[in-house]
Amino acid sequence: MTTDITMLRRATAMPPSEMAPRYQELLRRLTTAARTNLGFPAATDIDYRPLAPLLGVLLNNLGDPWTDGVWPLHAKGIERDVLSFFAQLFRAPAGWTGYLTSGGTEGNHYGLWRGRTRLPNAVAYHSAAAHYSVPKAEHLLGLPSVTVAAAATGEIDYTDLQRQAARFPSRPAIVTATIGTTMTEAVDDVQRIHQALDAAGNTHRYVHSDAALAGVPLAVTADRPAFDLGDGADSISISGHKFFGTPLVCGVVIDGRGLGDLPPTIRYTGAPDTSITGSRTGLGAVMLAHALDVLGLPGLLDRAQRARSLAAYACHSLQAIGWPHWRNPAAFTVMLREPPQTVRARWHLPSTDGWSHLICMPGITTRHIDALIRDLALLLDGAQPSVVERSATVLRD
């Protein structure tokens, strides 16, 4: 491999207080893309810029969050507050533990790791609609992995779970429930998962709830489905950059059963090594604390309700132009018949099996939905996709 010495020289010649033109260009591209992102769940309504002075210091919550340790540049006190909030929100029993992760993927990995530690010789089950990080974590952990069918809505097929689990009645079961599937935002019911395992004769089991997007909005909603630790999940994880839109990818995992015997303290760090990554984000903890400070529980509820109302508005608007669509109950996500590539590219809409989705995250408004509907209506009127591209209005803040 060759090194681009010219570029290195240029980079080192930049005045340290200025942002290089290529990063300014990056910022412009990101700002533009964020304005038309309807396909990926990242809230944009919380302003994290007041925390900018913290970028001047390294924040590493090294090791277990419950022990400050030797390393001084951490925000573990704030992390513990954040964890306590989520433990209460997800109805964790006494003795729970948890930590700030690098995202929902690590949360799933950790949940399955805890399951395997408690239930050696287990078989792991996840639905066909589970996030790809789940089978990956099962593979990394060397867990025998069974894919269970999902209904057309994306929810796990409980009859198939029972059928599959009944094939291994003497082996413990580790089941990942998805609380808001990536494509359709379907919610697996943790109580029905337990019933399916009861019927299959699997007495030893561990259920991890992958609640990356929908865990928090569902937890603050009155007619919530059965998904959290109070409903029989053993662990639950969320992403920080989805519903909270933290500008740093991060997440939270809560382990309802706690660790029991802590692993030994690492002499060098002064803290037990209880997480997957060791060095962990402290800034993510501060960002989540900031979001919770700014919003409080009423703010979280308000944002969830507004997002759902906007999803209902999107359905209504699609209905008005006759564009096929559907939506799971309480979802921010609206499924719509796959539009042509020009529209998908402009609004960053992913697609599978002839369907795309849009996600009404906090920060998205009726103006975004109206502009998308205009694009679709033009196509229905017979316009060529290139005309849609030219007519597209750029949304400004």
Ligand SMILES: Cc1ncc(COP(=O)(O)O)c(C=O)c1O
């Ligand atoms: C259901 C589900 N689980 C896990 C993840 C992974 O989360 P992260 O991107 O925070 O690793 C996602 C991301 O889209 C998801 O939709």
